[in-house]
Amino acid sequence: EAGVTQFPSHSVIEKGQTVTLRCDPISGHDNLYWYRRVMGKEIKFLLHFVKESKQDESGMPNNRFLAERTGGTYSTLKVQPAELEDSGVYFCASSHGQGGTDTQYFGPGTRLTVL
Amino acid sequence: GQNIDQPTEMTATEGAIVQINCTYQTSGFNGLFWYQQHAGEAPTFLSYNVLDGLEEKGRFSSFLSRSKGYSYLLLKELQMKDSASYLCAVRVYYAGNNRKLIWGLGTSLAVNP
Numbered sequence: 001e002a003g004v005t006q007f008p009s010h011s012v013i014e015k016g017q018t019v020t021l022r023c024d025p026i027s028g029h030d031n032l033y034w035y036r037r038v039m040g041k042e043i044k045f046l047l048h049f050v051k052e053s054k055q056d057e058s059g060m061p062n063n064r065f066l067a068e069r070t071g072g073t074y075s076t077l078k079v080q081p082a083e084l085e086d087s088g089v090y091f092c093a094s095s096h097g098q099g100g101t102d103t104q105y106f107g108p109g110t111r112l113t114v115l
Numbered sequence: 116g117q118n119i120d121q122p123t124e125m126t127a128t129e130g131a132i133v134q135i136n137c138t139y140q141t142s143g144f145n146g147l148f149w150y151q152q153h154a155g156e157a158p159t160f161l162s163y164n165v166l167d168g169l170e171e172k173g174r175f176s177s178f179l180s181r182s183k184g185y186s187y188l189l190l191k192e193l194q195m196k197d198s199a200s201y202l203c204a205v206r207v208y209y210a211g212n213n214r215k216l217i218w219g220l221g222t223s224l225a226v227n228p
Contacts, residue, residue: 004157033215042119043158043202043218056213091158100165101146104216106157 002026004107006092012113018080021110025074025094031055032075033095033104034067038088046090049075050097061086082114117141119219121203126225127193135188135222137203145214149177149188150202152221158202162188190224198226 005024013019025032034046046065047057051072060067064083069075079086089111093104119139127133139147146165150158164170164179164186176189190197203219 035216042220043204043216045215045217048213048215056210056215058210059215101163103148103160103163105160106150108155108157 004092004094004105006090006107006110008110009108010111010113012115013082014115015084016081018078019082019112021077021079021090021092021112023075023077023092023094023107025092026105028096029094029105030072030097031095031102031104032069033093034075034077035091035093036088037091037109038085043091046077079112082112084114087112087114117205117207117217119203119205119217121201121219121222123220124223124225126227127190129193129195129226129228131193132189132191133193133224135190135201135203135224137186137188137219139184139186139203139205139217139219141184141205141207141217143208144181145206145208147177147179147186148204148206148216149175149186150204152200152202154200161201193226195226195228198224200224 007022032049037043045059048055049069066078089109091109093106095104121137149161152158162177174191200221202221204216
């Protein structure tokens with residue numbers, strides 16, 4: 001079974017540009033999560049999809065961030081326009097959504113650097 | 116607020132036992148997870164505790180005391196490949212039926228020969 005994949009692995013852009021990150025969850029997982037880790041800080045929740053619907057986007061920093069999950073499969077996270085403070089590692093995770101454990105499985109992350 | 120504390124760094128010797136502690140102050144507790152993360156890789160699931168007590172899985176065990184807001188991860192027969200960051204995360208309920216993970220900063224473990 002393939003794990004969670006993310007593309008690109010690294011992205012270096014200039015302030016004001018647009019970047020789109022992609023996440024492919026484990027097949028059959030209804031839940032998809034986006035997290036971000038800024039250097040020196042803990043991993044922080046951004047948002048949660050259940051299938052194609054946004055269950056919770058309370059962690060999104062501001063309206064420069066837009067996440068979509070059309071068709072309930074892969075998800076994209078767009079940052080437009082990017083600012084210096086958006087630099088960090090963006091992780092995606094997916095889970096089945098059933099059972100008490102409902103473990104989240106993580107992708108390797110996209111390291112975003114905004115210059 | 117929600118807060119999770121764990122030591123920043125630990126060092127141990129190959130073949131030894133190490134215990135990584137995690138304390139938390141959260142509301143809406145719905146389970147505690149331990150993840151292992153090697154540099155540049157995805158965090159990988161190690162263990163889950165929702166009830167008090169010890170969960171054992173091979174060389175790794177995890178303990179939870181909900182009344183004390185405390186957990187530890189015990190690694191036995193340490194191997195060099197166990198050198199990694201160990202992340203403590205608490206799942207919390209909030210705003211009705213929503214759940215999310217609150218993370219500690221991670222403990223960087225170095226295993227020396």
